[in-house]
Amino acid sequence: MLPSACKRLHAGLQAVRAWSLWELPRWLPAFVLSVTVVYLAAVGLAVSTVHLSGRDLLVFGALLGCIAATVELTKRAGENAGVTKDVYAVWELPIAILLPPAYALLAPLVQYALTQWRIRRVPPHRRIFTACAVGLSYGLASVVFHSLAATPAGLLPRAPLRAAVWLLAVVAAGIVQRACNELLVLPAVKASDPGLRVKDLLWAQERFQNDVAEFCVAVLVTLGIAISPLTIVFALPLVTVLQRSMRHAQLVNASRVDSKTGLLNAGTWEREAATEVARAVRTRTPLALVLIDVDHFKSVNDIYGHLAGDMALRAISRTFRIFLREYDLAGRFGGEEFALLLPQTSAADARQIAERVRVHIAEMPISISEDPASEPVQVTVSMGVAALGTTWERTTGSQLTDLLAAADRALYKAKNAGRNHVVMVTDRETVGGVASRSDLTRSSGRFSPSAASD
Ligand code: GH3
Ligand code: MG
Ligand code: MG
Numbered sequence: 001m002l003p004s005a006c007k008r009l010h011a012g013l014q015a016v017r018a019w020s021l022w023e024l025p026r027w028l029p030a031f032v033l034s035v036t037v038v039y040l041a042a043v044g045l046a047v048s049t050v051h052l053s054g055r056d057l058l059v060f061g062a063l064l065g066c067i068a069a070t071v072e073l074t075k076r077a078g079e080n081a082g083v084t085k086d087v088y089a090v091w092e093l094p095i096a097i098l099l100p101p102a103y104a105l106l107a108p109l110v111q112y113a114l115t116q117w118r119i120r121r122v123p124p125h126r127r128i129f130t131a132c133a134v135g136l137s138y139g140l141a142s143v144v145f146h147s148l149a150a151t152p153a154g155l156l157p158r159a160p161l162r163a164a165v166w167l168l169a170v171v172a173a174g175i176v177q178r179a180c181n182e183l184l185v186l187p188a189v190k191a192s193d194p195g196l197r198v199k200d201l202l203w204a205q206e207r208f209q210n211d212v213a214e215f216c217v218a219v220l221v222t223l224g225i226a227i228s229p230l231t232i233v234f235a236l237p238l239v240t241v242l243q244r245s246m247r248h249a250q251l252v253n254a255s256r257v258d259s260k261t262g263l264l265n266a267g268t269w270e271r272e273a274a275t276e277v278a279r280a281v282r283t284r285t286p287l288a289l290v291l292i293d294v295d296h297f298k299s300v301n302d303i304y305g306h307l308a309g310d311m312a313l314r315a316i317s318r319t320f321r322i323f324l325r326e327y328d329l330a331g332r333f334g335g336e337e338f339a340l341l342l343p344q345t346s347a348a349d350a351r352q353i354a355e356r357v358r359v360h361i362a363e364m365p366i367s368i369s370e371d372p373a374s375e376p377v378q379v380t381v382s383m384g385v386a387a388l389g390t391t392w393e394r395t396t397g398s399q400l401t402d403l404l405a406a407a408d409r410a411l412y413k414a415k416n417a418g419r420n421h422v423v424m425v426t427d428r429e430t431v432g433g434v435a436s437r438s439d440l441t442r443s444s445g446r447f448s449p450s451a452a453s454d
Pocket of ligand 3: 293294295296297298336
């Protein structure tokens, strides 16, 4: 019988071995370990050279208290319901600016430990990695600030000018922090979910506005604390309001998307698609619509279970994000039905895109279990494509409804053709109800692009 300490160690090693980290692309665990090692080395160096002072410890303690309070507020505001915007920079930037780098390196560790404990448990390697990356970015910002601000501010004669230079140095350090943070975190985020677009992560309008607001408040709070640490007392309620307003905007945004797949929900998709179709008709630019239905999806649920079915839906949705452009609209239309709207896309191009998506999905192994030994699931989809081409004036009634009806008929034909097919129809055949000549073309594994031209 093993002694209990050995048993615990064994259980611990088993748990580490079960981390999904080891299933990710091979370079990623190496990257995560490197960041962790560099972080530990930086902490070792910074802590061994730091000069402890009672005032620094007091300010650090007060700001850690604010971080803990923000964690509690976040918990109450529902981060565990998936709402994730936070405002920790308001406390961590002052630590980086006003205290030696050792404190800036350590603060995110406390924040992520509290988040793991109080808000939501995620695989520990994720929290450790993020804490190390964020810690390193604030540590670097602290070093940058102290090397910048020590020199020019001291030489400037007048106080207002000194304050302006000081503020600019804070902003420069903040920019360095953000850049370093994104550089370390984004490759890992992208590798663990290849469907995510870096552009969406970095420059989504709402995220950008929130980040700017958070940063500006952080700069003001830093300035306030530099003048008097009592500022912390006045900053806490302000931060609460800021956090609440950001969450409100996030919730509004969340009401636009389908929670299971992250695509637009049916109502939002229809509203936005109707606007796009009207614009295409007005400006006489081409546009295509694709309806997608997963083949024999009921059997997937019956054989592998409903959760596996959900994973398949998410994997299919990620495929759309890989293939579509910024301004295309991808929506979840119903249970296992999706709709894509492709503005400024000709019939031939739409069919090529649909074909690529179909092939990608048919060849994509969908992992449905954490157990690496379990067999991945494979699914296929059928697609109906309708395109507005050159005859908009024939279109009557609701333009989107006409296109949807045409795509639906094409989808029906794709199903009847044996599934795992793309069938397309242009406006000449159905949209607007004018049937001048049949323009139905069908493709499957035998697809050749030349057949798509109309
Ligand atoms: P076909 O090839 O003719 O489309 O066959 P099918 O089995 O895909 O079509 P059917 O309409 O009979 O079944 C659709 C199934 O999709 C039934 C339903 O349980 C399942 N479904 C709908 N929404 C969800 C969901 O959110 N998650 C999961 N796992 N299954 C869903
Ligand atoms: Mg269906
Ligand atoms: Mg189906």
